[in-house]
Amino acid sequence: MPKKESSILIAGGGSTYTPALVVMLLESLDKLPLRKLKLYDNDEERQKTVAEACKIIIDERAPGVEFSYTTDPEEAFTDVDIVMAQLRVGKYALREQDEKIPFKHGVVGQETCGPGGIAYGLRSLGPIIELVDYMEKYSPDAWMLNYSNPAAIVAEGTRRFRPNSRIINICDMPVCLEDIMARVIGLKDRKDFETSYFGLNHFGWWTKIVDHEGMDLMPKISDHVKRQGYTENTQKGQHKEESWLETMRAAKELHEIEPEFLPNTYLKYYLMADSTVEHANKEYTRADEIIDGREKDVFSECRRITENGTAKDTSFKSNEHASFITDLACALTFNTKERMILITENRGAIANFAYDAMVELPCIVGKDGYEPISMGDIPIFEKGLMEQQIASEKLAVDAWEQGSYLKLWQSLAMNKTVPSIAVAKDILDDLILANKEFWPELK
Template identity: 25%
Template sequence: MKLAVVGGGSTYTPELIDGFARLRDTLPIEELVLVDPAADRLELVSGLARRIFAKQDHAGRITTTTDVDAGVADADAVLLQLRVGGQAARNQDETWPLECGCVGQETTGAGGLAKALRTVPVVLDIAERVRRTNPDAWIIDFTNPVGIVTRALLQAGHKAVGLCNVAIGFQRKFARLLEVEPGQVHLDHVGLNHLSWELGVRLGGPDGENVLPKLLAEHGDAIADDLHLPRKLVDRLGVVPSYYLRYFYAHDEVVRELGTKPSRAAEVAAMEKELLEMYGDPALDEKPELLAKRGGAFYSEAAVDLAASLLGDGGSPVQVVNTYNNGTLPFLADDAVIEVQARVGRDGATPLAVPALDPLYAGLIANVTAYEDLALEAALRGGRDRVFKALLAHPLIGQYDYAEGLTDRLIAHNREHLAWA
C-alpha cells in the first residue's frame, strides 16, 4: 500500500507518522511519500519520520518529493494537509477581521472565507493531478475549511472524504471520563465541520445506552471549562457543542479576548520554529511533547481509521466524516456537505440516519450552509461582489457595513493568492 501526504513538510506530520507506526496492523503501509514545496522542511520532517518508523520497527519506506505529480503517482490514498500562505496568511486571517469588530479565526467568519478563497483553487489543482495520475486513489481532506474544501472536491467529481479531529477528540475525552475504551464510545455527532454538536454519547454502538446526561451531571464543569462556555449554558442545551460554537455563542466576548493577546498564528509560528529545531536533532526518534500543543490531537488515529476503511477492511465501520448530505438533514440540499456518523467502506461514506433536529441547531446549520454555498462560489469564480455576499450571509457578520469593510480588507491582504484580484 502506498500513501502520499501533500503538505508533508508540516510540523503536524510526525503526529501522523507516529499513528502510522503504532497502527501498522490496521493500515499496512509499504511506501509513504511526503510531498511539499518546502524542501528544507521536508528534510527535517522526513528525517524524524524515518527515525520514528525505525524505532517502532515499521518496515515501510518513507520518501520525499517537491513534485506533486511524482508524489501521488500510484498512491492508493492521498492525504491533503496544506496551508496556502503559511502561518503568515493565518496571522492575517486572525487579525484584520478584528478591525471591524468581528472574530478573527482561520476557519470561520471572514478569516475562514479568506482561507477558503486561497485554498480551494490549489486543492482542486492537486486533485486534478491525482485524477490524471491515478484516478482510483482516494483523497482524504484534512485541509481547512474542511467542509468547503470537501464540497469543492466532491462537486468536481473526485473520490474524496473530509476529516476533522473534533469528534475523535470528544470520543477520547468522554472515554476517559467514563473509564471505558474509546471504541466503546459512539457519538451522536451532527452538524457541519466546526459547527457540530454531540447530541448523545452511546456505549457499545449507535443503538447503545445514551450516557450523555450522566456525563453532564457528573463532569459538566470539566466539559464546560474545556469549551470555555458557562456550565449553565451547557446544562440548558443538554448537549455538548463543538468548541468552535463559542465563536457564535460568545462572539463579542471572544472578540474582546482576541484583541488583548497575540494571535494563535503567532503562537504556532514560534512553536513551529522550536519544533523544526527539534526535528533536526538526529537523536530524536519520537514525536516531542511540544507537538501536542500544536493542535491536531488524535488526527493520526482518525486518518488511519478512515484510510483503512476506504482501502480495505481494517478500519471502523462507522466514523465521523464530512460527506454529501444526500437527504440526511432534510432541510439541506443533497449536495451540501455535512459532518456526521457514516458507514465507511471501499465505496466511500454513507451517513447514518439523524433524528429531527431542534430548530436551535437546524437553523444555524442552514444559515452557515448558505454561507458555505456562497463562499464556494466566490472561491471558484472570484469577484468582489461574490466575496461581499458570502460575508453578508455569514451569521457572525450579517451587516452590510461590516461586510463592506471586511471585503476590502480580505482582498487587500490576499491579493497575491487571488488570481482575479
C-alpha cells in the first residue's frame, strides 16, 4: 500500500534555515512522501528570495511535489497536515539588541538565555499564538512543530493560552550535541544509541546513554567532555563558528560541577555568567556573526540559484536542525513510536518538580502525539536551578498576559544571569525602548 503523502507548510518561509529544511524534506521523500510544500511569511520580499531558489531545487529534484509561497494566511494554512514554524520576530536587528543591551549592563547577552531571551519571548508569544489560530481555523487536524525561539517561554505561553492545541515545541540543541557525542566515540550518529535526559529548554542534563545492546556509553563520552568539552576534530555538524566552539569547550567546567551527568551547553550562560561576560566581544555579538555570515551566505546562494536557473551545484545541505523536525513529522504521520526529546508539560514525569512546568524530556511519539517518559525524582542541585529558571519564565508570560511592568522586572531579577534588582530594572527600561513596536504596553 502506498504511503500517505503529506502537505507541509513552513511558517517563516524567509528564514535562513528554510533551504536546508527543504533539501532535507526532499531527501526524505522515501520515508515522508509529500504532495504539497508551501512557504508562509509576513515579509514578502525576504520570502520571495528564498522561495524562488527553493522552487528551482524542487523542480529539479522532485517535480511531482506541488510548491507555492504566500503571505496570505488562508491560502497558506488551508489543506495542511504539518506546520513547521520557525519565526524570528524582529529579525536580526532586534536579536542584536537582545544581546547588546544586557552586555551594556555587565550581564550575559544571548538570544534565548537571560534578559535577551525574555525580550525575545515577549516578541514571539503573540505571533506564535496567531499561527496556532490560523492552523486551527483552516486545518484543524494539522500538527504544528514549533522551532521558534525562545522555546521555553513560547511553550509556557502556548500551554497557558492554547492548552488544547496540536502544537509540539522542540529544540535541536540536544540533537546537535547527541550527534557530537556519537561521533567522538566512533558511532555514525545519535540514532546509534538511546538517551535519558531531563531539564528545561536550554537547561538540562543527560543522565544515561546506552547503545542498542545496552552497553553504557556515558564513561567514554564523559572522558571526552572532561578533556575537551563537546569540541571535536571534524567539520561535521552545524555549529563551527568560534563563538560556538567556545561554548562547546565550556562543557568541561559544567561537567566538573555535576560529574554524574552530561550538561547542555547553554548552562554556560547561567553557571558561568561572569566569565561569559568577561570574555565576550560586546560590540560584535553572535547576531553580528550571523548577519555577516549565514544571512549573507544563504541569501547570496538563493540569488545565485535564481539567476542561474539551476540548483544542481548548490551548497545547501540538510543538517541536524532539518533532520530532527523531519523525523518528528514522520513519527506523527506514520506512528513510528520513535523516542525523541521534546518540550512537554511535566504532569509528574519529574516526580519532585512542578506539575505544570514545561520541561524537556524524552518522549515516545506516534500518530496521537507524544507520551513523556518518567524520570522519577531529580537531585536537589538541578531541581533548585530549574525552579529558579521556571519561575523567571512563568513571570515573563505573566507580564505579557497582564501587561505588567512589575512582573517583567521580577522575571529579570529572578533570572540567574542577572545580579541584582537594580540591574534588572536598568536592563528592562532599555529593553522596553527597543521593543516598543512588539511588546504589549507595560504598566
